[in-house]
Amino acid sequence: MNSLVQTPKTSARAAESTPHSLHPKVVAKDVNVYYGDKHALHDVTIDIPEKAVMAFIGPSGCGKSTFLRCINRMNDTISIARVTGDILIDDQHIYDPKLDVVQLRARVGMVFQKPNPFPKSIFENVAYGPRIHGLARSKTDLEEIVTASLQRAGLWNEVKDRLNEAGTGLSGGQQQRLCIARAIAVSPEVILMDEPCSALDPIATARVEELIDELRQNFTIIIVTHSMQQAARVSQNTAFFHLGILVETGPTDQIFTTPRDKRTQDYITGRFG
Amino acid sequence: MTSFYLVALAVLTVAAFLAARGRAGALGASGRLHSLPTYHGLLAASAVVLPMMLVLAVYGATAPSFVQSQAIAALPGDPLGDDALARATRMREIANAVANPAGATPETLAAAERYRAAQAMADWALLIVGIGLGGLGAAWMVRKVGPHFRARNGFERVVIGVLIACALVAILTTVGIVFSVLFETLRFFTKYSWLDFLTGLQWSPQTAIREDQVGQSGAFGAVPLFVGTTLIMLIAMLIAAPVGLFSAIYMAEYASPRLRGIAKPVLEILAGVPTVVFGFFAALTVAPAIRSLGLTLGLDVASESALAAGVVMGIMIIPFVSSLSDDVINAVPQSLRDGSYGMGATKSETIKKVVLPAALPGIVSAMMLAVSRAVGETMIVVMAAGLTANLTFNPLEAVTTVTVQIKTLLVGDQEFDSAKTLSAFALGFVLFFFTLILNVVALRIVKRYREQYD
Ligand SMILES: Nc1ncnc2c1ncn2[C@@H]1O[C@H](COP(=O)(O)OP(=O)(O)OP(=O)(O)O)[C@@H](O)[C@H]1O
Ligand SMILES: [Mg+2]
Numbered sequence: 237m238n239s240l241v242q243t244p245k246t247s248a249r250a251a252e253s254t255p256h257s258l259h260p261k262v263v264a265k266d267v268n269v270y271y272g273d274k275h276a277l278h279d280v281t282i283d284i285p286e287k288a289v290m291a292f293i294g295p296s297g298c299g300k301s302t303f304l305r306c307i308n309r310m311n312d313t314i315s316i317a318r319v320t321g322d323i324l325i326d327d328q329h330i331y332d333p334k335l336d337v338v339q340l341r342a343r344v345g346m347v348f349q350k351p352n353p354f355p356k357s358i359f360e361n362v363a364y365g366p367r368i369h370g371l372a373r374s375k376t377d378l379e380e381i382v383t384a385s386l387q388r389a390g391l392w393n394e395v396k397d398r399l400n401e402a403g404t405g406l407s408g409g410q411q412q413r414l415c416i417a418r419a420i421a422v423s424p425e426v427i428l429m430d431e432p433c434s435a436l437d438p439i440a441t442a443r444v445e446e447l448i449d450e451l452r453q454n455f456t457i458i459i460v461t462h463s464m465q466q467a468a469r470v471s472q473n474t475a476f477f478h479l480g481i482l483v484e485t486g487p488t489d490q491i492f493t494t495p496r497d498k499r500t501q502d503y504i505t506g507r508f509g
Numbered sequence: 510m511t512s513f514y515l516v517a518l519a520v521l522t523v524a525a526f527l528a529a530r531g532r533a534g535a536l537g538a539s540g541r542l543h544s545l546p547t548y549h550g551l552l553a554a555s556a557v558v559l560p561m562m563l564v565l566a567v568y569g570a571t572a573p574s575f576v577q578s579q580a581i582a583a584l585p586g587d588p589l590g591d592d593a594l595a596r597a598t599r600m601r602e603i604a605n606a607v608a609n610p611a612g613a614t615p616e617t618l619a620a621a622e623r624y625r626a627a628q629a630m631a632d633w634a635l636l637i638v639g640i641g642l643g644g645l646g647a648a649w650m651v652r653k654v655g656p657h658f659r660a661r662n663g664f665e666r667v668v669i670g671v672l673i674a675c676a677l678v679a680i681l682t683t684v685g686i687v688f689s690v691l692f693e694t695l696r697f698f699t700k701y702s703w704l705d706f707l708t709g710l711q712w713s714p715q716t717a718i719r720e721d722q723v724g725q726s727g728a729f730g731a732v733p734l735f736v737g738t739t740l741i742m743l744i745a746m747l748i749a750a751p752v753g754l755f756s757a758i759y760m761a762e763y764a765s766p767r768l769r770g771i772a773k774p775v776l777e778i779l780a781g782v783p784t785v786v787f788g789f790f791a792a793l794t795v796a797p798a799i800r801s802l803g804l805t806l807g808l809d810v811a812s813e814s815a816l817a818a819g820v821v822m823g824i825m826i827i828p829f830v831s832s833l834s835d836d837v838i839n840a841v842p843q844s845l846r847d848g849s850y851g852m853g854a855t856k857s858e859t860i861k862k863v864v865l866p867a868a869l870p871g872i873v874s875a876m877m878l879a880v881s882r883a884v885g886e887t888m889i890v891v892m893a894a895g896l897t898a899n900l901t902f903n904p905l906e907a908v909t910t911v912t913v914q915i916k917t918l919l920v921g922d923q924e925f926d927s928a929k930t931l932s933a934f935a936l937g938f939v940l941f942f943f944t945l946i947l948n949v950v951a952l953r954i955v956k957r958y959r960e961q962y963d
Contacts, residue, residue, distance in 0.1 A: 356866065364852060368852065418848075
């Protein structure tokens with residue numbers, strides 16, 4: 237299993253725009269996840285490079301979301317879930333009992349499959365994180381953070397005149413970008429995205445993909461996707477999961493052109509999944 | 510006789526069902542039927558049940574008065590000129606004579622004879638008309654069985670008809686009640702000014718029974734009752750709203766499934782305790798306790814106080830508030846909680862800033878339903894808050910409420926058209942109007958809230 241650990245060497249895109257991509261941001265060692273008696277994830281060991289996009293692909297139910305949710309300890313909210321093994325972010329054990337989950341989640345943001353804006357105004361949605369973490373010292377501070385986040389999420393021009401309207405009143409694609417703005421408002425280091433485009437139409441999807449590409453300048457992004465094309469378009473590295481096992485990981489173009497494992501090849505060519 | 514009729518109905522129904530289904534089954538063996546044999550059977554059965562039930566209903570509505578009028582007409586003199594009371598007495602004598610002729614006067618015996626004859630006639634009419642119609646219906650439907658006969662659609666219409674009839678019964682009863690209350694209320698307002706009723710500060714509904722009594726003209730200023738009702742309702746909500754809401758939050762967000770499994774049924778048991786039990790709990794335990802507590806603090810507490818009634822009523826509606834709030838809190842999508850946890854919010858921050866605001870409309874409407882429940886409650890107040898119509902906001906004094914006064918006005922022998930009795934209808938109407946508004950507003954809010962998340 238350990239031999240599967242890969243760092244990108246050949247991804248040209250990753251290499252030019254992200255000079256630090258050789259440095260692993262997130263390191264997982266022998267991670268196992270159980271839901272009650274069900275063993276959902278087997279000995280996952282992977283390095284996730286900094287300031288690059290990592291895509292998780294694989295057939296439904298193979299454990300992509302489960303692994304993603306280990307990285308910000310969202311599995312803690314599921315009472316029957318049990319995680320063993322080590323996950324380190326910047327060499328710090330995130331399952332260390334001394335570590336505060338609240339701070340971890342401020343460092344590791346998450347965007348969900350279905351846009352889930354809070355039933356509050358657009359402004360309050362983005363201000364949510366900064367408020368609970370006390371990131372803004374004054375009202376103008378807060379306004380700056382909100383404006384900057386909305387701008388970076390590419391939503392500013394569409395909502396700047398209606399910041400006090402309900403976030404739930406936006407279109408699906410706008411809502412998803414609002415959720416991204418909400419996540420980046422606390423300046424996380426890692427952003428987890430679980431099928432962020434699955435509820436969006438192609439235009440909104442393209443918009444979000446563009447955004448992901450821009451965000452990788454500053455954030456380490458991990459995205460779960462069912463679309464091979466999307467993985468190919470936005471990611472520099474790809475990990476393929478199958479039946480709770482991390483089968484193969486490597487630079488995206490290598491995984492897609494010359495996969496080493498037969499199962500990866502079958503999945504990519506559409507023979508199962 | 511009706512039991513025989515019901516047996517006949519059952520037998521005919523089963524027979525019609527079996528005959529039609531059998532015939533359709535036989536036809537189905539030779540070719541394709543439009544409807545399954547069971548539908549032919551069901552349709553034939555409804556063709557028996559519906560007319561026979563209708564005939565029975567007509568019989569139930571008309572036969573007794575027909576039989577009675579026949580019997581009374583047989584008595585000498587001008588019995589129809591008697592008042593209702595005298596007629597009822599005579600009727601009882603006749604009925605006794607029917608059961609036990611010994612010792613009855615010859616006139617009564619004759620009337621009893623007429624009574625028996627009329628009863629027999631009505632019964633025979635029921636049997637012949639009912640069974641005849643049922644038989645006809647069965648025969649008609651069994652004959653109609655055929656490959657193209659749309660029994661399935663026909664039965665669908667029967668089902669719709671039955672459902673509509675039930676809905677109509679519910680609606681018409683409500684409308685009937687509302688109109689009769691409204692009618693009596695208007696009668697009251699012809700005797701007493703509605704403005705005085707709504708704004709008067711004096712409530713003493715005793716009116717003169719005899720012409721020569723003095724000083725008992727009756728005052729129907731309902732403000733003290735409204736104030737008393739409001740006071741008790743406020744005390745009750747002051748207890749039920751926070752306790753109910755917080756326990757709902759605990760149940761929905763913190764309690765382990767096992768604890769939830771135990772605590773929810775317990776709360777539901779609390780909701781099932783009859784209000785009389787709460788009433789004597791209030792009168793015998795809480796009121797004296799409050800009184801002695803007041804004495805040690807040097808306060809003068811009436812033995813029946815608004816506080817005692819309000820506190821117990823609050824306890825009574827806690828489960829109401831908590832189970833409704835629990836439902837709306839559970840209806841908040843998990844994805845919102847995940848979103849908040851994902852931002853690094855703690856559980857209580859998530860509840861305070863995301864779950865409760867999202868559930869707020871539902872919680873507000875739960876509170877409104879609880880208020881209308883508190884306003885309509887009678888038993889506890891009768892037993893613990895007293896009957897005196899004090900105009901006061903002091904929770905330590907005895908007050909009375911709208912419901913209690915309605916009950917007091919109508920208990921005992923009453924003339925049905927005195928201002929005193931009619932004022933009960935006016936009070937009832939005000940109460941009804943108030944709770945109606947509350948419920949409508951609450952349902953509106955719930956509906957808006959549903960639309961937001963579905
Ligand atoms: N809350 C849970 N309780 C019990 N089992 C779970 C839970 N969540 C996931 N599982 C199980 O864990 C396995 C992995 O699920 P996971 O959601 O990680 O799959 P996935 O790769 O994200 O699939 P998809 O592409 O359909 O989202 C599945 O077999 C699933 O049934
Ligand atoms: Mg998933």
